[in-house]
Amino acid sequence: MSLRAAVFGAGSWGTAFSMILADAGCEVSLWGRRLEVVDAINGSSCNPYYFPGVTLPGGIKATSDPEEASSGADAIFLCTPAQTLRANLAAWAPFLDSKATLVSLIKGVELGTGKLMSQVIAEVAGCDPKQIAVISGPNLAREIVARQPAAGVVACADGTVAVELQKMCHAPYYRPYTSADLIGCEIGGAVKNVIALATGIAEGCGLGENAKATLVTRGLAETARLAAAMGAESQTLAGLAGVGDLVATCASPLSRNHALGVKLGEGMSISQAISMTKQTAEGVSSAKAVVELARNRGVEMPITAAVVAIIEERMTTQNAIEDLMGRSVKPERDDAEQ
Numbered sequence: 001m002s003l004r005a006a007v008f009g010a011g012s013w014g015t016a017f018s019m020i021l022a023d024a025g026c027e028v029s030l031w032g033r034r035l036e037v038v039d040a041i042n043g044s045s046c047n048p049y050y051f052p053g054v055t056l057p058g059g060i061k062a063t064s065d066p067e068e069a070s071s072g073a074d075a076i077f078l079c080t081p082a083q084t085l086r087a088n089l090a091a092w093a094p095f096l097d098s099k100a101t102l103v104s105l106i107k108g109v110e111l112g113t114g115k116l117m118s119q120v121i122a123e124v125a126g127c128d129p130k131q132i133a134v135i136s137g138p139n140l141a142r143e144i145v146a147r148q149p150a151a152g153v154v155a156c157a158d159g160t161v162a163v164e165l166q167k168m169c170h171a172p173y174y175r176p177y178t179s180a181d182l183i184g185c186e187i188g189g190a191v192k193n194v195i196a197l198a199t200g201i202a203e204g205c206g207l208g209e210n211a212k213a214t215l216v217t218r219g220l221a222e223t224a225r226l227a228a229a230m231g232a233e234s235q236t237l238a239g240l241a242g243v244g245d246l247v248a249t250c251a252s253p254l255s256r257n258h259a260l261g262v263k264l265g266e267g268m269s270i271s272q273a274i275s276m277t278k279q280t281a282e283g284v285s286s287a288k289a290v291v292e293l294a295r296n297r298g299v300e301m302p303i304t305a306a307v308v309a310i311i312e313e314r315m316t317t318q319n320a321i322e323d324l325m326g327r328s329v330k331p332e333r334d335d336a337e338q
């Protein structure tokens, strides 16, 4: 008998991940907020708002009713913008099966609380931590719906649950690895969006590959510092949910964060750049939450702080570059002897 998956959020990643689940043999119920999206998916097996021309596999049924979506689901995959998860989950909680695993596909940190998505889920749904999981990795949705090979990490404190989820999303073109490190995966996923904004800004300013590679590498160093301070395993940041996702997002014109950064670097204001970005660019709201998380733990994150200063229009891109380059010199490794 095939397993049942519910996906909440019919945007680009919710739609693409539904495709993975259906291609892996699951029966998928996809919750969408907008009726026109739900009707289009059910009527034409296509989500024309995100992937016009892409035919979704059979086995995906869309609905705007959260109770219908979650009914009988073995796992519930959450894929709304990060800042809306708390309110949405509070509304859905009465309908969710208490035995289902709740899986975050979201890459962001909650503003104001500094909570990771798994922590928001634990608070709102009040479920056992072993029933909460995270999936992350270099997974640009447009490449996934073209069924190009990709891999990801399924993180859950309960190894048996991680393996069950791994089976649910193991498709011919999607290779999931298991992990027990939710914090490492979530910090990797949230901070790479901020570093993708930074590399986009550099590109928009006309800087070359040396500058971008430096931002990626030092961006990884500051991500790893924060992750370590929060109790993550250093190996996770060297894996798919760390360096893998960072490289994909910072290099690809398909990344919304990268593309928004390019617009900022070209001189557009943040409000103009946001108004031209139809989809979610999580780095914009999560950057500030990441800086606060880091400050509370005494972790230095100069690139992330510079991105926040640019977003808040406290600093020009030129000033930010001068500031980063003017920092006092130090050993490359944090643990090196002075």
Ligand SMILES: NC(=O)C1=CN([C@@H]2O[C@H](COP(=O)(O)OP(=O)(O)OC[C@H]3O[C@@H](n4cnc5c(N)ncnc54)[C@H](O)[C@@H]3O)[C@@H](O)[C@H]2O)C=CC1
Pocket (backbone or CB within 6 Å): 009, 010, 011, 012, 013, 014, 033, 034, 050, 079, 080, 081, 082, 084, 088, 105, 106, 107, 108, 139, 140, 141, 142, 278, 279, 280, 282
């Ligand atoms: N697109 C991608 O390639 C990937 C995205 N992600 C992550 O997935 C999450 C969702 O991103 P996307 O699907 O790409 O964004 P998107 O902008 O394509 O879709 C967002 C969806 O959320 C809905 N939405 C917006 N506001 C809402 C609200 N207040 N309540 C409920 N639903 C609301 C929109 O209608 C839309 O269906 C983000 O955290 C992103 O970082 C993760 C991996 C890959």
Ligand SMILES: O=C(CO)COP(=O)(O)O
Pocket (backbone or CB within 6 Å): 107, 137, 138, 139, 140, 141, 193, 196, 245, 248, 249, 254, 255, 256, 257, 258, 280, 281, 282
């Ligand atoms: O998370 C992603 C790829 O893994 C998608 O990145 P963007 O949200 O910047 O498009």
